[in-house]
Amino acid sequence: xxxxxxxxxxxxxxxxxxxxxxxxxxxxTDDRITAVExxxxxxxxxxxxxxxxxxxxxxxxxxxxxxxxxxxxPVQTSSCWHGITSAVLGNCGVTFAPVAPGGADFLAEMMExxxxxPRRAILEGLPWDxxxxxxxxxxxxxxAKGINVGGMVGHSAVRLAAMGMxxxxxxxxxxxxAKMVELVDEAMSAGALGFSTSRTLLHVVPDGRQVPGTxxxxxxxxxxxxxLGKHGKGVFEAAARLGERDKEEHLPNTxxxxxxxxxxxxxxxxxxxxxxxxxxxxxxxxxRVVEFAKEENTSGAMVRPQTTCRGIGVIYTLxxxxxxxxxxxxxxxxVAPEARLDAVRSxxxxxxxxxxxxxxxxxKMWILPAGDARYDCKPEDNLEAIATRRGVTPAEAxxxxxxxxxxxxxxxxxxxxxxxxxxxxxxxxxxxxxGLADAGAHVGQIMDSSQPTFFLTYWVREKQRWQLEEAxxxxxxxxxxxxxxxxxxxxxxxRFADVNxxxxxxxxxxxxxxxxxxxxxxxRYIQGASGYDYTLVNGQVFMDHxxxxxxxxxxxxxx
Numbered sequence: 001x002x003x004x005x006x007x008x009x010x011x012x013x014x015x016x017x018x019x020x021x022x023x024x025x026x027x028x029t030d031d032r033i034t035a036v037e038x039x040x041x042x043x044x045x046x047x048x049x050x051x052x053x054x055x056x057x058x059x060x061x062x063x064x065x066x067x068x069x070x071x072x073x074p075v076q077t078s079s080c081w082h083g084i085t086s087a088v089l090g091n092c093g094v095t096f097a098p099v100a101p102g103g104a105d106f107l108a109e110m111m112e113x114x115x116x117x118p119r120r121a122i123l124e125g126l127p128w129d130x131x132x133x134x135x136x137x138x139x140x141x142x143x144a145k146g147i148n149v150g151g152m153v154g155h156s157a158v159r160l161a162a163m164g165m166x167x168x169x170x171x172x173x174x175x176x177x178a179k180m181v182e183l184v185d186e187a188m189s190a191g192a193l194g195f196s197t198s199r200t201l202l203h204v205v206p207d208g209r210q211v212p213g214t215x216x217x218x219x220x221x222x223x224x225x226x227x228l229g230k231h232g233k234g235v236f237e238a239a240a241r242l243g244e245r246d247k248e249e250h251l252p253n254t255x256x257x258x259x260x261x262x263x264x265x266x267x268x269x270x271x272x273x274x275x276x277x278x279x280x281x282x283x284x285x286x287x288r289v290v291e292f293a294k295e296e297n298t299s300g301a302m303v304r305p306q307t308t309c310r311g312i313g314v315i316y317t318l319x320x321x322x323x324x325x326x327x328x329x330x331x332x333x334x335v336a337p338e339a340r341l342d343a344v345r346s347x348x349x350x351x352x353x354x355x356x357x358x359x360x361x362x363x364k365m366w367i368l369p370a371g372d373a374r375y376d377c378k379p380e381d382n383l384e385a386i387a388t389r390r391g392v393t394p395a396e397a398x399x400x401x402x403x404x405x406x407x408x409x410x411x412x413x414x415x416x417x418x419x420x421x422x423x424x425x426x427x428x429x430x431x432x433x434x435g436l437a438d439a440g441a442h443v444g445q446i447m448d449s450s451q452p453t454f455f456l457t458y459w460v461r462e463k464q465r466w467q468l469e470e471a472x473x474x475x476x477x478x479x480x481x482x483x484x485x486x487x488x489x490x491x492x493x494x495r496f497a498d499v500n501x502x503x504x505x506x507x508x509x510x511x512x513x514x515x516x517x518x519x520x521x522x523x524r525y526i527q528g529a530s531g532y533d534y535t536l537v538n539g540q541v542f543m544d545h546x547x548x549x550x551x552x553x554x555x556x557x558x559x
Contacts, residue, residue: 004029004044005539008501011050015491016057016476018469026055028497031538031553036491046541050501053533054468057476057491058085058147058498059452062433062483063275063306065089065115065441066149067096071125072519074144075548079439081528082452083475085498085537086148086557087439088483092239093198093213095154096126097136098161098183104128107157110211114203115441121519133183134190140556146542148498150485150557152237153187155197155213155224167212168205177223184227191558193483194234194270195224199241199257214241218260222267229268233559235483236264240274243285254285255292262296262303271482275436276305277312278422286426293431304482306435307426309455310375311414314445315525316365318408319514321444323360324395328352337514341408344399354396360413362387362394367401368410373509373527375412375454376420383411410511424465433482434474443524447512450527457507468504484559497539500532507531 004027013024013036027035027044064087066076079087089095094114096107108122130136133153140149159167162179172180184195203211213220228234238261246253261272278286286307293303316323319337328349335343344350362384366377379385387397401409417423426432439449452475460471480489487495512527528546535543540553 002029003042004034004040006046006048006536006541007040007044008048008050008055008499009040011053011055011501013055013491014469014472016472016489018473021054021469024055026491026499028499028536028539031497033491033493033495033497035493048501048534050533052503054500054502054504055491056083056472056500056502057489058500058535058537059083059475060086060479060483060485060489061437061439061449061451062088062273062479063091063435063437064439064449065091065094065111065117066439067151068111068117068122068125069440070140070143070145070149072121074552075146076149076439078447078449078526078528080146080535080543080548081532081546082450083500083502083532083535084147084439084449084452085500085535085542086150086480086485086488088193088485089149089151090154090192091152091196091237092203093155093196093211094203095151095157095196097130097133097153098157098187099128099131100161100164101131103160106160110156110205113206114198114211116443116445117441118518118520118522121522125519132190133187133192137190137192137556137558144552145554146548146552147537147554148488148557149554150191150193150559152194152196152235153184153192155195155216156211158183159212168209171217172220177220180220181223181227184224185230188227188231188234188559191556192234193485193557193559194236195228196237197221198239200239201241201244203239221260221264225264225268225270228270231559232269233484234270236261236268236270236272238272238274242276242289243279243282251285251288254289258289258292258296258303262299262301265296265301265303266299271302271304273304273306273433273435273482276307276426276432277416277436278419278426279416280418283419283422286422290426290429290431297431304431304433305426306433307423308417308436308448309423309427309434309451309459310420310448311377311412311418311423312416312436312446312448313375313412313414315447315512316411316413317514318402320523323358323365323411323413324353324356325359326352326356329356341402344402350396350399353399354393356395358394364413366412367398368412368511370405370409370511372457373454373511375414376458377412377414377418427459433478435479443518447525447527450509450529453507453509453529456504457509461504461507485557497536499534499536501534503531503533
């Protein structure tokens with residue numbers, strides 16, 4: 001018998017299928033799991049004692065925009081700190097391939113406009129030595145990767161490659177559709193995980209126009225369904241137009257939006273996934289969308305909305321930007337970030353900063369307190385309530401918090417999924433899957449790639465809303481199966497050895513931090529975690545107690 005490379009002993013194995021936890025050893029040889037048994041005899045080249053720890057599959061994040069970041073950050077922070085071992089790129093229709101000659105500038109500008117990834121970093125960080133999607137995947141093959149990555153081919157890039165700038169506004173004719181089908185067919189043959197599109201009016205290019213494909217007609221969309229059906233693989237992902245310009249009570253436009261997704265699924269025989277969130281502006285909309293999705297599924301479709309496990313919030317901090325506007329605040333933000341807190345201490349400046357305009361109402365913002373990050377925003381804890389109790393202005397209340405903490409603290413402004421009751425209701429429904437963490441996107445605004453850690457610490461450990469077995473299934477096999485990430489998401493012999501060893505009782509989520517580590521010194525939010533003892537990718541220990549081991553065993557995931 002071959003000596004295993006690694007045996008993880010004495011842990012509580014949660015295998016990702018939803019089956020009950022059990023005490024077991026896990027043996028790994030090369031990049032595969034070779035045994036999961038109550039006791040494995042013999043010795044391995046390396047042994048990991050997991051006594052008192054959970055042993056789970058690596059987490060599969062289906063909604064990221066790490067497309068550019070993989071070029072300069074092979075460890076893929078912050079995802080690597082949260083047990084994520086596989087990530088799906090190419091969401092929302094915005095991708096870097098296919099690309100026509102001279103088209104890189106526009107694709108970079110579009111990604112910056114839609115996903116807040118700096119254009120200059122994209123253009124200088126990527127080699128742009130590809131034309132087709134298959135050639136782009138070959139570049140990913142050559143790129144060092146800490147985690148596994150796969151991608152969907154994006155509608156916006158396909159339209160521009162096939163139609164040039166006509167693709168921005170014109171309805172595609174039969175010849176245009178035929179060219180696009182050829183490009184998507186090439187991508188699927190090369191191993192794309194599917195096709196993505198953007199329909200929301202919120203996604204715009206720098207001149208304010210919607211991204212290519214936003215107004216594509218049914219013939220164009222169903223043509224892409226035909227490509228997926230031909231290959232018998234892949235997922236169709238959409239940033240859907242839900243509730244936008246839909247004023248009638250029965251939501252005819254939203255119903256039609258879900259209906260075409262249902263038809264895409266039936267025509268292709270493939271699943272369709274799209275983002276769904278609660279919004280205070282349309283608090284009942286998410287329920288209706290779930291109803292519409294289930295109606296389509298009763299007619300043979302596979303439509304699965306995805307949502308986050310907490311509010312999607314814009315973060316403000318003294319090191320980045322603030323929601324306060326006045327000449328005094330403008331002057332303060334021109335001071336070097338590391339010197340700003342000291343600069344507020346003068347009485348004259350403090351008095352000037354206290355009186356300012358708020359670009360966000362104080363009752364819509366929450367100070368994230370020092371220590372573990374909490375996102376369950378209670379009315380009595382918003383910035384307005386704190387300021388009122390202290391008898392100060394909201395700006396003073398924020399600055400007081402910074403001085404008391406000895407450094408800049410974060411303000412959280414939830415813009416979507418503001419209601420945790422609504423989040424819980426969505427996650428209670430088996431048609432919903434976990435997604436929308438947006439790793440790599442909106443880097444100066446949000447930090448949601450820590451979703452797995454919050455899900456486990458808040459919903460499972462603190463609230464005990466779901467059993468651990470179900471929570472791990474949602475983070476692993478459920479997402480892997482939906483997006484065709486083969487042989488991952490389960491701890492079973494023959495599967496790839498993507499594994500987490502987790503000190504669940506001591507799992508912690510610290511505050512997001514604003515750093516300047518992107519190309520050209522651009523800033524972004526990062527967020528670490530503690531409690532992940534080990535993360536293995538393809539049989540190699542990738543992260544050891546939050547530190548990168550130097551291993552780059554990640555591979556390109558192909559359908």
